[in-house]
Amino acid sequence: MIDTMVIFDLLLAVAVVALAVASMTTRDMFAAIVLFVVFGLLSALAWVRLSAPDVALAEAAIGTGVTGALLLRTLHHVQTVERKAAPEPLPVPMGVQIANAAFCGLLTLGLAAAFAGAPRGGPGFDLLVADAMSISGVDHPVTAVLLNFRAYDTLMEVVVLLAAVIAVWQIERGLSDAPAPALGEVWQGFARLTLPAIVVVGTYLLWVGSSAPGGAFQGGAVLAAVGLLLLLSRLYVPRPSHRGAARVAFVLGTGAFAAVALLVTGGGRMPFEYPLEHAKTLILLIEGLVTISIAVTLAALFHGREPVALPERAAGTGGRDDA
Amino acid sequence: MTPDLIYGVTGIAVFAIGLVGAIVAQNRLRRVLALKLCSVGAGFVLIVAAWRSPPDAPDPVPHALVITGIVVMVSATAVALALIRRLHSLEAEDDA
Numbered sequence: 001m002i003d004t005m006v007i008f009d010l011l012l013a014v015a016v017v018a019l020a021v022a023s024m025t026t027r028d029m030f031a032a033i034v035l036f037v038v039f040g041l042l043s044a045l046a047w048v049r050l051s052a053p054d055v056a057l058a059e060a061a062i063g064t065g066v067t068g069a070l071l072l073r074t075l076h077h078v079q080t081v082e083r084k085a086a087p088e089p090l091p092v093p094m095g096v097q098i099a100n101a102a103f104c105g106l107l108t109l110g111l112a113a114a115f116a117g118a119p120r121g122g123p124g125f126d127l128l129v130a131d132a133m134s135i136s137g138v139d140h141p142v143t144a145v146l147l148n149f150r151a152y153d154t155l156m157e158v159v160v161l162l163a164a165v166i167a168v169w170q171i172e173r174g175l176s177d178a179p180a181p182a183l184g185e186v187w188q189g190f191a192r193l194t195l196p197a198i199v200v201v202g203t204y205l206l207w208v209g210s211s212a213p214g215g216a217f218q219g220g221a222v223l224a225a226v227g228l229l230l231l232l233s234r235l236y237v238p239r240p241s242h243r244g245a246a247r248v249a250f251v252l253g254t255g256a257f258a259a260v261a262l263l264v265t266g267g268g269r270m271p272f273e274y275p276l277e278h279a280k281t282l283i284l285l286i287e288g289l290v291t292i293s294i295a296v297t298l299a300a301l302f303h304g305r306e307p308v309a310l311p312e313r314a315a316g317t318g319g320r321d322d323a
Numbered sequence: 324m325t326p327d328l329i330y331g332v333t334g335i336a337v338f339a340i341g342l343v344g345a346i347v348a349q350n351r352l353r354r355v356l357a358l359k360l361c362s363v364g365a366g367f368v369l370i371v372a373a374w375r376s377p378p379d380a381p382d383p384v385p386h387a388l389v390i391t392g393i394v395v396m397v398s399a400t401a402v403a404l405a406l407i408r409r410l411h412s413l414e415a416e417d418d419a
Contacts (some may be wrong), residue, residue: 006324013333020337020360024344029352036356043337043363046330051381052370055389059366063393067359067400074404075352078411084418089349100346108339115335115368120327124373124382141383142390150387157391164398168405217394294394301401304408 009049016042033071040064053213054142057205061221066298069228073302137279139211146215147283151272155261158254158290165250165297172305183232191233198226206291210280216287220294227299238307246300253293257286327371334367351407355400362396 019039026032040063047056129141129149136144146154202222209215230236238246260282261271269275274282337360344357366389373385 005326006329009326009329010324013329016333017336017340020340023356024340024348024353024360029350032353032356036359039360040363043367046333046367047370049326050330050370050374051377052373052386052389055366055370055386055393058390058393059363062397063359063363067397070397070401070404071352071356074408077408078352081412081415083411083415086414086418092347100343104339104343104346107342108335111335111338111368115331118372120331120372120374125384126375126380126382129383130380141380142386145383145387146390150384153387153391157394160395160398164401167402171402171405171409217390298397301397304405 005049009046012042012046012049016046029075030072033068033075036071037064037068040068054215054218057213057218058221061218061225062298066221066224066228066302069302073304135276135279137274137276137283138209140209140213140215142213143209143215143283143287147286148272148274148279151257151261155254155257158257158293161294161297162250162254165300168301168304169306173308182234187229187233188235191229191235195226195229198222198229202226202291202295206287207284209287210284216290217294219287220291221298223291223295224298224302227295228302231299231303238303240308243307246296249292249296250300251293253286253290256289260286325376327374330367331371334364334371336364337361337367338364340364351410352404355403355407358403359396359400362392366392 016039019035019042023032023035023039026035041060044056044060044064047053047059129145132149133139133141133144136148138144138147202219202225204219205214205222206216206219207214209219227236231238260274264274264282265271341357341360341362341364344360345354348354348357369385369389369392370381373382375381
């Protein structure tokens with residue numbers, strides 16, 4: 001039994017490394033992204049083997065699913081907006097190549113030495129977390145760490161996501177003929193069938209997070225897939241008048257999180273020190289609103305350009321552009 | 324041969340591949356992809372550090388850190404890709 005699992009682990013490890021190499025060496029960029037998606041899913045499988053199902057879900061949904069969609073969308077843009085005179089890449093001098101190889105080799109050796117020297121399987125924070133679980137308000141340790149014990153980190157993480165969408169809207173401001181990728185009409189039927197199912201799965205992941213693997217980030221990413229499918233199948237087309245609602249949705253998670261953190265203070269309590277009898281309600285409230293923010297923000301990051309009418313050139317020409 | 328050793332070595336190998344890719348690759352998209360490989364490699368090492376041999380539950384704090392890292396990485400990737408799209412459009416305008 002144990003031997004078969006070791007063989008499985010070894011095969012999986014070899015596959016993960018081989019896919020990483022392949023995604024770096026394949027000439028075709030589309031193939032490289034597809035290989036990366038397979039690599040991400042197999043990494044998630046490896047993390048399940050290391051008894052980290054929450055992280056595996058997050059990696060599969062956000063690290064692989066959403067990231068893969070973002071990469072493919074950018075590849076589509078780069079390939080559609082033709083460059084007439086793209087310069088040939090310059091050859092890299094031999095000395096630089098040697099210096100690069102030496103740098104990478106030394107750094108990897110250093111990391112390997114640090115890994116070999118570090119104690120493994122030793123006591124970390126697990127005992128502390130196990131002792132404090134009864135006052136966390138939830139039954140699942142990872143959710144307790146994310147939303148209660150280290151909630152400040154998670155608040156900052158939501159702020160980073162908010163900063164990203166602000167940055168993307170600024171960077172693409174005034175960019176007119178963004179050719180948005182679109183799926184054919186067959187996909188509209190597919191979308192109508194699958195969207196309700198995805199909504200149920202995403203909401204379930206959010207709800208189950210208090211007692212089992214799942215939570216706001218995994219649920220949010222699955223709900224973001226709804227947004228991606230709506231955008232790709234043209235069942236939803238962003239309009240300039242929708243920006244207000246989008247901005248509210250972006251800020252909702254951060255705002256609610258910070259508001260709860262501050263409102264529970266007083267009476268000798270610190271920020272984020274939820275009163276025990278309301279802890280689960282407050283955590284679910286934060287998670288619910290953060291999930292909405294994450295889903296809308298990730299979908300907006302995929303869409304890219306702020307839906308704003310351009311003054312000088314007629315906007316909306318990219319509407320019927322099929323790949 | 325325990326899973327933590329196998330996947331720890333895997334993580335370091337993936338990080339090294341990503342590092343080489345980020346330095347050597349000339350295609351901008353591939354460079355972003357390489358940095359993403361580095362982040363997955365780092366995730367591997369952190370999750371290995373949290374692993375305990377089966378009857379014991381793993382340490383949840385590194386798990387939470389990796390989830391945070393994944394979300395921060397997707398934010399950074401989105402901004403990098405927006406910069407790539409903008410830069411490409413500007414270059415295409417210059418060519419014309």
